[in-house]
Amino acid sequence: MRKLLASLSALGLISVSSTTGVATAQGQEQVTMALAMPLSGAWARIGEVSRAAAECAVADINAAGGIEALGGAKVNLVVADVGGSPESAKNAAERLLAEHPDISGGVGAYVSSFTLPVTEVTERAGIPWLTLSYSDRITGRGYKHVFMTSPTSVQQAEDALPTILALAKQATGGKPDTVGIVMDNTPSPVGFTEGMRDGGLEKYGLDLVVDQVFTPPLSVAGPIVQQVRSARPDFLLFLPTATPDIKLILEQLTQFGLTRERLPLINNGGPMGTPDLLNVVGEHLLEGAMFITANWGLKGQEDFTEHWKECTGLPWVTQDISTYGHFWLLKEAMEMAKSADPEAVTQALHDMKLTEGPARFFPGGTVSFADNGRRENASIVIAQWQAGVPVTVFPPESAVAEPIWTGQ
Amino acid sequence: MLIEQFLQALTSGILLGCIYGLMCVGLAFIFGTMGVINFAQADFMMVGMYLVLAIAGSLLAGTALGAFAPFLAAFLVGPLMFGIGYLLHRGLIVCTTGLRIANQIEAHQAQLILTLGVALVLQNGALILLGSAPASIISPLSYAAWEIPLLYNDFNVLFVNKAHTYNALICVAVTLSLYWLIRNTRVGKSLRASADNPTAAVYMGIDVDRAHRIAFGFGTAIAGLAGGLIVLYYPVQPLVGMDFLIIMYAGVVLGGLGSLIGAFWGGFVIALVQQLATLVLPLQLQNATVFIVFLLVLLLRPQGFFGRTVDRA
Numbered sequence: 001m002r003k004l005l006a007s008l009s010a011l012g013l014i015s016v017s018s019t020t021g022v023a024t025a026q027g028q029e030q031v032t033m034a035l036a037m038p039l040s041g042a043w044a045r046i047g048e049v050s051r052a053a054a055e056c057a058v059a060d061i062n063a064a065g066g067i068e069a070l071g072g073a074k075v076n077l078v079v080a081d082v083g084g085s086p087e088s089a090k091n092a093a094e095r096l097l098a099e100h101p102d103i104s105g106g107v108g109a110y111v112s113s114f115t116l117p118v119t120e121v122t123e124r125a126g127i128p129w130l131t132l133s134y135s136d137r138i139t140g141r142g143y144k145h146v147f148m149t150s151p152t153s154v155q156q157a158e159d160a161l162p163t164i165l166a167l168a169k170q171a172t173g174g175k176p177d178t179v180g181i182v183m184d185n186t187p188s189p190v191g192f193t194e195g196m197r198d199g200g201l202e203k204y205g206l207d208l209v210v211d212q213v214f215t216p217p218l219s220v221a222g223p224i225v226q227q228v229r230s231a232r233p234d235f236l237l238f239l240p241t242a243t244p245d246i247k248l249i250l251e252q253l254t255q256f257g258l259t260r261e262r263l264p265l266i267n268n269g270g271p272m273g274t275p276d277l278l279n280v281v282g283e284h285l286l287e288g289a290m291f292i293t294a295n296w297g298l299k300g301q302e303d304f305t306e307h308w309k310e311c312t313g314l315p316w317v318t319q320d321i322s323t324y325g326h327f328w329l330l331k332e333a334m335e336m337a338k339s340a341d342p343e344a345v346t347q348a349l350h351d352m353k354l355t356e357g358p359a360r361f362f363p364g365g366t367v368s369f370a371d372n373g374r375r376e377n378a379s380i381v382i383a384q385w386q387a388g389v390p391v392t393v394f395p396p397e398s399a400v401a402e403p404i405w406t407g408q
Numbered sequence: 409m410l411i412e413q414f415l416q417a418l419t420s421g422i423l424l425g426c427i428y429g430l431m432c433v434g435l436a437f438i439f440g441t442m443g444v445i446n447f448a449q450a451d452f453m454m455v456g457m458y459l460v461l462a463i464a465g466s467l468l469a470g471t472a473l474g475a476f477a478p479f480l481a482a483f484l485v486g487p488l489m490f491g492i493g494y495l496l497h498r499g500l501i502v503c504t505t506g507l508r509i510a511n512q513i514e515a516h517q518a519q520l521i522l523t524l525g526v527a528l529v530l531q532n533g534a535l536i537l538l539g540s541a542p543a544s545i546i547s548p549l550s551y552a553a554w555e556i557p558l559l560y561n562d563f564n565v566l567f568v569n570k571a572h573t574y575n576a577l578i579c580v581a582v583t584l585s586l587y588w589l590i591r592n593t594r595v596g597k598s599l600r601a602s603a604d605n606p607t608a609a610v611y612m613g614i615d616v617d618r619a620h621r622i623a624f625g626f627g628t629a630i631a632g633l634a635g636g637l638i639v640l641y642y643p644v645q646p647l648v649g650m651d652f653l654i655i656m657y658a659g660v661v662l663g664g665l666g667s668l669i670g671a672f673w674g675g676f677v678i679a680l681v682q683q684l685a686t687l688v689l690p691l692q693l694q695n696a697t698v699f700i701v702f703l704l705v706l707l708l709r710p711q712g713f714f715g716r717t718v719d720r721a
């Protein structure tokens with residue numbers, strides 16, 4: 001009877017460990033990390049770039065000896081396509097966890113409205129999940145297993161104006177007095193400008209002289225740019241999110257003589273710095289355009305930049321350096337926990353206080369998480385198109401080039 | 409300043425209206441002759457955009473006329489798209505159209521599903537073959553303009569975009585040529601006869617299936633040509649057709665189903681309303697105003713501007 005109970009309990013343990021992915025034994029062959037990204041639908045291209053970054057990270061981790069604390073276990077990457085809607089994202093996350101019950105941690109899903117349902121699923125399953133999405137709601141739901149390395153959208157909006165003004169002062173010694181806003185009415189720019197309209201601009205002594213909000217896609221940008229030309233703001237918050245709209249407005253601005261030499265232009269979000277945009281819009285129209293982003297190629301990463309180009313096939317470091325860094329953070333957490341058990345990895349991420357290693361992939365060079373999963377001291381950077389390449393120009397400690405602020 | 413803004417919006421509306429007009433003409437050509445509501449029309453446009461993108465780079469390269477390569481490419485793509493449409497009709501569309509179809513109502517359902525299927529195949533085929541990255545022609549013409557000084561004020565200038573102007577001229581020329589072809593040539597007469605009364609057309613010795621093939625080919629070619637002109641300032645990706653599909657249908661219905669010239673004016677009016685509305689209403693309502701006008705026209709003149717051909721359809 002005793003033997004029978006011992007056998008049953010052993011079977012039970014084995015069964016539990018195989019379904020939850022618990023792996024504490026030394027000499028484990030592999031650990032599974034997941035990437036959930038939109039690989040079809042309107043955001044497919046963004047997802048493909050993220051996948052390239054993820055594959056590069058996993059290859060680098062494995063080439064560096066895998067997870068040392070687990071006897072050099074290799075990382076196995078599983079990828080899920082979250083499609084083009086929140087519903088498909090939720091289904092994809094459920095399918096991912098059902099097909100791969102051994103997942104120790106995951107990364108995704110870029111678009112905040114996709115990350116929200118994905119993390120609902122992963123939270124229930126107790127899987128630690130890292131994201132570069134920045135909607136406040138992602139880490140505002142009391143979840144314990146979701147970690148965000150970007151500043152939240154509210155924080156980005158709050159930091160944007162003082163950062164822009166500091167950049168203008170650094171570049172010109174003066175302060176702009178008037179601002180224009182051209183944006184579509186999608187959630188990202190609406191959220192970004194909400195605080196600015198509600199007293200934020202006034203607080204920093206900025207007068208909003210032109211405010212154009214449109215529903216994408218635009219047919220022509222003439223009427224919008226005509227208003228900008230009439231008002232002639234000192235700088236323009238340029239916040240369309242769709243590539244065709246960005247192209248149309250930039251072409252119209254140039255046609256109306258409002259080139260970047262005359263009108264500094266600032267966008268919000270990494271898509272403004274993608275290689276695809278360069279192919280579609282062209283170097284001439286993008287030159288001088290700036291954008292605020294949570295991460296970009298930073299000072300001190302010069303050696304890494306060359307490796308990134310070879311590894312991902314991308315011509316420069318994009319904000320997907322966060323995706324790359326996320327896998328290294330998961331690896332680091334496993335080293336700390338000496339386990340691939342999702343709960344142990346989650347706890348290690350909460351306990352993490354990195355100032356070196358993977359921390360170099362994030363602005364500020366430190367990684368630690370608050371109880372709600374937000375990275376402490378996360379800050380924005382500003383990049384600018386210079387000679388056909390978007391380079392970080394602000395803050396000075398992260399900048400790889402001097403900012404060019406013209407039009408004053 | 410108000411006059412300048414009005415003239416600028418009017419100019420934008422007129423230039424854009426011509427390209428919308430041509431897009432609608434392609435759809436109306438197919439519906440007017442065959443009675444087929446072609447859900448793949450916007451995706452034929454997408455194919456035309458990709459073809460022009462592929463061809464334009466190798467045309468007139470290094471010459472002073474290099475900037476005009478996309479226009480030349482669009483004209484070369486037209487016949488190519490005609491061939492694609494002609495063959496598509498011969499292989500697929502013919503199964504749901506023509507005299508052999510006994511029940512026209514059931515045929516309409518089959519046509520809808522078939523053309524929707526063609527649209528999905530084109531979209532997903534392009535996604536697999538070409539990927540989802542947007543692509544575009546970068547031409548100085550798309551951000552170059554003629555500056556016309558306004559006499560009442562030295563500081564005010566009317567900007568007329570060069571790419572849009574060339575596009576508009578081509579669209580008007582193609583539409584007038586098609587109209588002339590329909591009215592004055594033997595092929596045009598056979599198309600009109602097949603549209604008016606297919607049975608009588610057969611008795612008069614007209615090959616109705618062939619006429620339908622030609623009509624479908626022309627409709628496809630026009631879509632390809634329009635797409636080829638649009639790609640000069642609008643990036644292409646496999647799902648780009650969705651951005652134009654509703655405008656095409658609204659324009660065709662506004663002009664009067666099946667009327668070639670009506671479809672052109674339908675598209676033209678949509679663009680004008682879209683641009684002029686920005687002078688008095690928030691930009692966000694730009695597209696909503698199009699549909700308000702659309703609904704008003706349907707209420708007051710259900711047959712559209714040129715409704716005569718409704719009887720024919």
